[in-house]
Amino acid sequence: MHKIDIDLVNMTLDVMKYAIDRISVTEPKIGIPKKAEELKALVGETITPKGIGGEVAFNLWKEHLMKANVSIDHPRHLAFVPASPTRAAIMFDLVTSASSIHGAYWMEGAGGIFCENEAMKWIVSLTGLPEGAFGVFTSGGTAANLSAIVTAREYWRSLNDKNKVEKGLIITSIGAHSSIKAMAKVVDVDVLLVDTEDRLEGTALQETIDSLTQQQRQRLFAVVGTGGTTNAGIIDDLDGIATICAKEGLWFHIDAAYGGGALAADSVRHLFKGIEKADSITIDPHKWMFSPYDCGAVIYKNPELAKEAHSQQGSYLDIFKDEGAHGFNPSDYQIQLTRRVRGLPLWFSLATHGTERYKVAIERGLELAQIAGKLIQDKPYVELVRDPSLSCVLFRRIGWNPEDYTHWTYENHKKGFALVTPTKWKTGTAFETVSRFCFINPDTTEKDIEMILDSMK
Ligand SMILES: Cc1ncc(COP(=O)(O)O)c(C=O)c1O
Numbered sequence: 371m372h373k374i375d376i377d378l379v380n381m382t383l384d385v386m387k388y389a390i391d392r393i394s395v396t397e398p399k400i401g402i403p404k405k406a407e408e409l410k411a412l413v414g415e416t417i418t419p420k421g422i423g424g425e426v427a428f429n430l431w432k433e434h435l436m437k438a439n440v441s442i443d444h445p446r447h448l449a450f451v452p453a454s455p456t457r458a459a460i461m462f463d464l465v466t467s468a469s470s471i472h473g474a475y476w477m478e479g480a481g482g483i484f485c486e487n488e489a490m491k492w493i494v495s496l497t498g499l500p501e502g503a504f505g506v507f508t509s510g511g512t513a514a515n516l517s518a519i520v521t522a523r524e525y526w527r528s529l530n531d532k533n534k535v536e537k538g539l540i541i542t543s544i545g546a547h548s549s550i551k552a553m554a555k556v557v558d559v560d561v562l563l564v565d566t567e568d569r570l571e572g573t574a575l576q577e578t579i580d581s582l583t584q585q586q587r588q589r590l591f592a593v594v595g596t597g598g599t600t601n602a603g604i605i606d607d608l609d610g611i612a613t614i615c616a617k618e619g620l621w622f623h624i625d626a627a628y629g630g631g632a633l634a635a636d637s638v639r640h641l642f643k644g645i646e647k648a649d650s651i652t653i654d655p656h657k658w659m660f661s662p663y664d665c666g667a668v669i670y671k672n673p674e675l676a677k678e679a680h681s682q683q684g685s686y687l688d689i690f691k692d693e694g695a696h697g698f699n700p701s702d703y704q705i706q707l708t709r710r711v712r713g714l715p716l717w718f719s720l721a722t723h724g725t726e727r728y729k730v731a732i733e734r735g736l737e738l739a740q741i742a743g744k745l746i747q748d749k750p751y752v753e754l755v756r757d758p759s760l761s762c763v764l765f766r767r768i769g770w771n772p773e774d775y776t777h778w779t780y781e782n783h784k785k786g787f788a789l790v791t792p793t794k795w796k797t798g799t800a801f802e803t804v805s806r807f808c809f810i811n812p813d814t815t816e817k818d819i820e821m822i823l824d825s826m827k
């Protein structure tokens with residue numbers, strides 16, 4: 371199985387050709403999911419005692435299985451948070467896999483971790499955090515948020531023995547991403563939600579803190595603000611929240627998993643004022659920094675606190691911490707031990723293109739949202755729910771009910787034309803089903819947006 375043979379070499383060439391074709395294509399197929407039974411009927415038994423052979427398996431992949439995936443970098447994939455990895459980054463993802471690097475410890479992955487850290491320095495510089503701040507690449511925003519919450523909770527526990535026996539409490543708003551609530555469950559802390567999907571203001575946070583019982587106040591250890599809500603691209607009052615957190619002695623985490631890329635865009639950088647005062651920040655390069663999956667990042671003002679929370683101890687791991695092997699060990703700063711050097715494709719792409727090209731590509735996402743906003747205003751059958759924010763646009767098709775949005779989504783998807791999905795927007799106490807664009811891919815054109823809106827007529 372580990373021998374090199376001519377068939378395997380030929381196969382590698384086929385795979386490279388497939389990869390080159392996929393990297394070069396400008397409009398990949400959107401892809402249509404199939405039920406598991408349908409896929410099974412198409413490909414049959416693939417895991418057998420003797421194996422079906424690489425060629426057969428690869429052909430099944432190309433013929434049937436790949437076609438059941440959505441290409442998230444399609445220019446008319448505007449649902450959820452799409453992705454658009456650069457071609458250089460995808461290419462280097464292949465190199466990353468082929469290089470077989472263990473990215474947990476410097477002793478094994480010095481070259482790869484060095485590159486990751488160079489890319490990380492650029493990301494940290496965008497935040498304006500003070501000297502000493504640093505971060506690591508994680509599998510995504512969820513893992514980054516979890517790593518940050520664990521660090522915050524462990525720090526809080528270290529402050530006072532009483533905190534060690536209390537169940538912690540964090541405050542965020544209903545606009546925060548679902549992963550905050552999900553990860554709070556993992557850590558077993560309570561979450562108090564300020565009831566606004568709009569910008570979480572410092573004043574609303576202060577009122578919420580003031581309304582806590584003494585027992586709740588004692589359990590409160592962190593506030594999570596959002597630097598670009600996933601649903602609507604709204605940036606919380608980061609400066610106001612930072613001031614309150616400093617006054618109240620609370621950890622301030624900012625989830626900028628989606629919006630963090632926009633820190634590189636001069637046109638909107640001012641909206642993030644206050645981010646430089648955070649204790650920790652999540653930014654997902656696999657969203658608006660054009661990195662292939664899976665590449666998130668968690669950044670700490672004081673990385674030593676993360677190390678105290680996450681560094682794993684074990685006799686077989688001691689050598690990694692020895693002077694002779696010592697360097698920066700990414701596993702010390704987040705929840706994962708074994709990890710691929712997932713920041714390496716980003717490093718290569720940044721090194722290839724330079725940070726200026728990133729700025730331009732990110733500005734394009736912002737511009738596309740403005741273009742979409744104008745097109746929506748010009749058409750009588752659609753209207754904006756709110757002004758575009760970052761690269762998110764919420765709009766309604768006048769006269770449609772929730773089923774119409776769902777039907778339209780499926781129809782466009784089935785045709786392989788576009789993937790645009792509905793969401794809900796809360797006004798007062800009512801939730802309305804509306805449509806949503808999220809722009810990431812700089813190759814999306816005004817014509818693409820026109821065509822999608824036309825399909826709603
Ligand atoms: C604001 C925000 N936080 C966290 C996440 C979760 O990130 P991931 O899917 O990379 O775990 C997302 C995903 O869309 C997000 O938009």
